[in-house]
Amino acid sequence: MASIILNGITWGHSRGITPLLAIGQRYSELHPEVEIRWKKRSLQEFADFPIEKLTEAYDLLIIDHPWVGCAAATHCVLPLNEYLPSDYLQDQANNSVGASYESYVYNGSLWALPIDAATPAASYRKDLLPQPPQTWDELLQLAKAGKVAVPGIPIDVLMHFYSFCISFGATPFANEYEVIDTATGVQAIECMQQLYSLVDRRMFDCNPIAVAELMSSTNDFWYCPFAYAYSNYSRAGFAKYLLHYADVVALNGKQLQTTIGGTGLSVSAFSQHKSVAVDVAKMMVDGEMQRTMYMQHGGQPGHRSAWTDATANELTNGFFNAVLPVMDNGYMRPRYNGYLHFQDHAGTPLRTCLMDNGDPAKALQLMNELYRQSIHQNSTSLSV
Known part of the structure; x- marks a missing residue:
């Protein structure tokens, strides 16, 4: 039985839940001591309940980038630039889909990783x-x-x-x-x-x-x-x-x-397993994972390499190639x-x-x- 249980909260559409379940399962196979439990809520439920309150109950949170001003003011999620390697962060910045990466940077800190991109x-x-x-x-x-x-x-x-x-x-x-x-x-x-x-x-x-x-x-x-x-x-x-x-x-x-919309993956500052939660987030938003398992299980990646990938575009009848120029022209x-x-x-x-x-x-x-x-x-x- 897993000795570490991480709770995550996301939104209730195949794009928002299915890839997280798939990668969470794979993480647990590689780390049997860790179990990741995802709960889904409607978009309206997210609107009706403050995310800063959710950080008290969940280790991993899917958030919307306009919330990062609140995150910076309350410090209820971790500034991920202080927990992740610089080369990993540079890869994320270099592979931003439009302003997706920038949208989670506020007051000099990164409050979420761009796991999903949309406009x-x-x-x-x-x-x-x-x-x-x-x-x-x-x-x-x-x-x-x-x-x-x-x-x-x-x-x-x-x-x-x-x-x-x-x-x-x-x-x-x-x-x-x-x-x-x-x-x-x-x-x-x-x-x-x-x-x-x-x-x-x-x-x-x-x-x-x-x-x-x-x-x-x-x-x-x-x-x-x-x-x-x-x-x-x-x-x-x-x-x-x-x-x-x-x-x-x-x-x-x-x-x-x-x-632009899309979502980011944050780690709660109240988590009892911060280092493990950060490691899970790092895996989920890694370029290779975004390009393969995340995309293949219905996700809409936040990593640019997935949007330009031939397999991803074949699977989606050219969706990513068609929408990428709109993303790059997007307003934040x-x-x-x-x-x-x-x-x-x-x-x-x-x-x-x-x-x-x-x-x-x-x-x-x-x-x-x-x-x-x-x-x-x-x-x-x-x-x-």
Whole structure:
């Protein structure tokens, strides 16, 4: 019987749990004295319960990078740069998928290893739509035909809002008083209203997983312009119909810059077996492991060598090659301690505005009020 038991917490999708179970099993085979027990929670459960509280009960935690400001303030997880070899960390930095590695570095410390990388990308049913839209106008035409699905829950419309602000020439969070200037923010919301006024109302209750499930199980929707990408739906046998992925559409003459997600693997500062937990994390995020067992068991690696690997792309019908340019062009959200208060709430007035064709200026005003509150607030959530 194992003398060391490590408890881990992750999110409840095949991408989030299956590779961890597989590698955990292999670690225990190599180290019989260690047993790793993973528990899965829904994304909403992560949002509803502060991750800093979870560190008291779990040794290993899958986290979202905007939480690292809280990690740095509370020191409830280990600064992994003080526990891992410099050559290992350099390999991780050199093989970052977009800003994945950088997103877990805050105040000079590394609070998680980039175990999973993701960003909103376009997905489509190649059997129904041989050539996906390339421009915003082409997307709107397809939406008018009722063939477009797009996530519409608060967290996702907020992530898309950042992309549209950037496309109109301004980067969000440039100061501590407003998310974005009024002219740019209103223009971004008005552009989003063009699309969301054309899609099925069901979309306002769909997250990226729900959209992917709809597209891969029915013939109702042929194309999604931007949703956090899941390589699982590009793998034969995972769903009834295969999804293919592509770059997002161009607006104002250039591709939208989507908001990166993905997850990191942290080690609790309260763990009774810190050195073992760090060793497990080191194995799980190692380049060779990410490229082989992690990817093969449904994972979406955070190590770049997996994304450029021929076998990985063959298994996923070119998913990684298609999404890598979108990842490399991705926008990284703020990570200050308190940002998650804004993220947890600011999508609600935006979603209401999109659902009801409301006043963009009013929605933006509410978002700015929440932003100013967030400068002095703490919160926790997970978005992938």
